[in-house]
Amino acid sequence: MIKYVDPIPPILRFFKSRTDYHIDANTFQSNISEGLLVRSAGGIGFSRIQLIYRASEESEAMSKLINCINLLESQAAFIQGLRIQWCERDSNPIPSRDEDTQKPEAWCYMRLEHLEA
Template structure:
């Protein structure tokens, strides 16, 4: 039997170690210094779909931070400790939006992650 491994903690730590912005898993804290990055699981069958979401005080910073995080995962995802990554790629282009609760600019994309699990 193959045990499921939650990809959020290793992916969150990997990005957090490489970016100056704070990186969170699953939800932003109620009070968060911006810009900040969020990594959450958005499903997938036989692979994992992650959403990278960046919230910032302006739309340009949100988009630039998202693109840096996205590029780091695509280029160096096989180096994530605690996760045996076969492949990471963008499923969507980066999308600019506004968070409805905070009215802050954000940018997000989906990443497809294929892993081996023990």
């Protein structure tokens, strides 16, 4: 039996090693005005991950989120600590605004199929 592994820490290390973005897990730090948030969003037998990028401009949030999506889809096999079988967008990127800060954000769901799910 393969034990469950929380996919968030390996994904954070993956993005930190490949981008210069500020990256948080599960919730943004209170003083963050720009950066990537990676959090779990469910899944049984796979991991659904929500990526949220916050920026000062809507177009920048969308552009940087799309960079993160493309990076994760194309290089997921190189995430250390997870044995990824497949990675794909589970939704198209959606623009939004953070309710507390009113900063523009863009988000989407990603589906990660890995043996440890």
